[in-house]
Amino acid sequence: MSASTAAPPADETTGRRSWLSGPAGRNVGLVVALALICVAGVITGGERFADIDNVVTILRAAAVTGVVAIGMTFVIISGGIDLSVGSVLGLTGVWATTVATQTMAEDIHWLVMVFTALAVGLAAGLVNGVIIAYGRVVPFIATLAMLASARGLAEMISDRQTQRVDVAGFTDFFDLDPLGVPMLIWIFALVAVAGWFLLNRTTFGRRTVAVGGNAEAARLAGIKVKRHTLYIYGLAGLAAGIGGVMMLGRTTAGTSTNGVLLELDVIAAVVVGGTLLAGGRGTIVGTVFGVLIFNTLTNIFVLNNMSTSAQSVAKGVIIVAAVLLQQRFANRSRST
Amino acid sequence: MVDEDPQDAPAQELEPTSGDAAGTTSRSPLLRMEGIVKHFPGAKALDGVDLDVLPGEVHCLLGQNGAGKSTLIKVLSGAHQPTAGRILVDDTEVSIPHPVAALGLGVATVYQELDVVDGLTVAENIYLGHELASGGFTQRREAARRTREILRRLGHPEISPHREVGQLPAAGKQIVSMARALSHDARVIVMDEPSAVLDSGEVDNLFRVVRELTTQGVAIVYISHRMEEIRAIGDRITVLKDGRTVGRNLPAHTPTRELITLMTGRTVEYAFPQRPGVAGDAPVVLDVQGLSLAGAFEDVSLQVRAGEVVGLAGLVGSGRSEILETIYGARKQTAGTVAVSDKRLRPGSVPAAVAAGVGLCPEERKSQGLVLDEAVYRNITLSTFARTARGGWLDERTERREAREQAEALDLRPRDVDRAIRTLSGGNQQKAVLARWLVHGCDVLLLDEPTRGVDVGARSELYALVRALADAGTAVLVVSSEIPEVLGLADRVHVVSDGRVVHQAPAQDIDEHGVLDLVMEGSAA
Structure with missing residues (x-):
């Protein structure tokens, strides 16, 4: 507040510092972190890690989490949280693989399955949004309720049975690999690019940042904050729906246990990617890196036959380290 | 009387003499403050206060x-x-x-x-x-x-x-x-x-x-x-x-x-711009009739003509800010109407007010006016980016240009509109909020404590800006706790006390003395 009338000559130094502590700088930190993990992978896994097939494996494994994390990025930038994405993902998969839906898809087009899943995800997200924006329930509680009930609904619909995907067009589509890259990775890339444009180039993105940065100021500037909040949770539900479809494509089965605890991986990836839980700041690129960091790490642990328990410990350490580093950066950029 | 030494005389902290009976009848002061001076960066809040109790x-x-x-x-x-x-x-x-x-x-x-x-x-x-x-x-x-x-x-x-x-x-x-x-x-x-x-x-x-x-x-x-x-x-x-x-x-x-x-008779360290005088036939732009908000204010009616600055004077808690926020739609009135250029505004809707050309510079600049971590230009275009956008796609080039134009016009410092607005001084932040409504193009501008947290030099500048806006045809309604500010800036003054307009007069017909008399004795009713 006081440094405002500072003389222009100081600009050059502050400019450089603000570049490092700005969004680009934080992403540089993520690149370095991912590179270090890859180096560790090469050292411990050698050929097996550096192999192209292994890279594809990592990306394929990251795709579902990644897509859901893009939606979550918007929610967290807006100052909210969505704990229900894992359950909603499970619900969409189960709903899309019911006998009725599959029969309809066989008769009409396999896209019927896809749209069913997307519609269910969107609807669940909008329910979250209505409860949060118009019912004024805090996001944590509203989506915690959805976490429980969507999972329960999925169990009721599937009767806890695994429902196999029999629609040939659907499974064929997910077996495609244009340019040698599996469909799942294409979808992840597409969603990430779309998310980037949505956040950085559209009024939707600008409103999201404004609402997360200062909801009252946004409201007094004439932005319809409640309606926008509704849309954001709808978007997160839609992303979970896309994730649900991808999960079906990958496993060719819908079960009510799809996506259990997925929300934790998703939130961790977004936060490690530099999005502030308090809202107002975050990037899509950061989220993508966050997802890749966790999945590359998992891959290295698997290649070295290490226990999943050790993985979990490593994840925890990474989350804390990443957030501590970000706070350092954030403080420095504020003090300039 | 004032202790000139900037560093305090070595004062030791004293254990409370709790053994001393509270009901002592001696009439020597219990507490005495002598020549208290307190400087803040850029302001002298206390300049020699004595108090004995x-x-x-x-x-x-x-x-x-x-x-x-x-x-x-x-x-x-x-x-x-x-x-x-x-x-x-x-x-x-x-x-x-x-x-x-x-x-x-x-x-x-x-x-x-x-x-x-x-x-x-x-x-x-x-x-x-x-x-x-x-x-x-x-x-x-x-x-x-x-x-x-x-x-x-x-x-x-x-x-x-x-x-x-x-x-x-x-x-x-x-x-x-x-x-x-x-x-x-x-x-x-x-x-x-x-x-x-x-x-x-x-x-x-x-x-x-x-x-x-x-x-x-x-x-x-x-x-x-x-x-x-x-x-x-x-x-x-x-x-x-x-x-x-x-x-x-x-x-x-x-x-x-x-x-x-x-x-009263406070030393006013800033200059107020000349009042050109508003033509009596200038159209009424803002027309408020019988506006009430339960628990805050009652039956407020006022009109602001194009080119006029109307001031609301009153104490904190008298309902002034609530009146502005209700006109703006940020609160929903329990009775009464607000019309802009003869068109009634939908009660309790900020977007409706903004669309009708009403802008508010809120009382709490940081918590109500600005997205502090965002760039200056994005704060300036916060009400207009959707209008500039084409089919939902932002037009940041136009946004930057509009922001720069206003930065130039208002002499915003520094000019760099890509800085985070957090780094600007209070006066410049206030200018940015004003700039937002200039980009938007307002017929009615509501200013709530426009100079709070603004240093003396920047105040005169802001006053001149507000007057220039009015001269260009904007209807301005301004609220301030500082009576000299209202009197110096406004053409007409409404005195608010306990949620009611108790008096209204042309600004030159009433002085600080009169306003204070109204708010201090008027609340006795």
């Missing part, structure tokens, strides 16, 4: 907004350190480096925004921070017993120590706040506009409590603007103006005229 008296502190009352209280309660001056308790010089030290000296403050924890019980609130405990376990029974004792002393034995404070009305919370002061064996209790949160029946009760305390030898420093309260319980009055004591230990029956004369 006798045991068992109600000492009223009077002064306009910005006269330094709040700063003085903060110095006394240890929240601020004085730049110079001495504080004596029982004739011994003390320093009050932090709030706990103030309590240790027997000085407690009951703030206007009551600082109680809603989720805790009455007893827990009273002993918050100095819990009665042995071996790490709180002694609930003993705390409840002592709480009952204190509440009895305050004349409120009906409040249960185990009651959750959140369930108490404002008056009850105030009692809890006072009880906390007494739990620290406070001998001086500072009360900052205690009647502001109370209705008239509760005020009588408050007076009873105050009298009860003073007979026990406790001194009360009582801040209020309401003359009838000062007459009812005050013993002596100290008047502050521009951070100085201008009236010392006056008797409570000093005529209002005399007190107001002391409070």
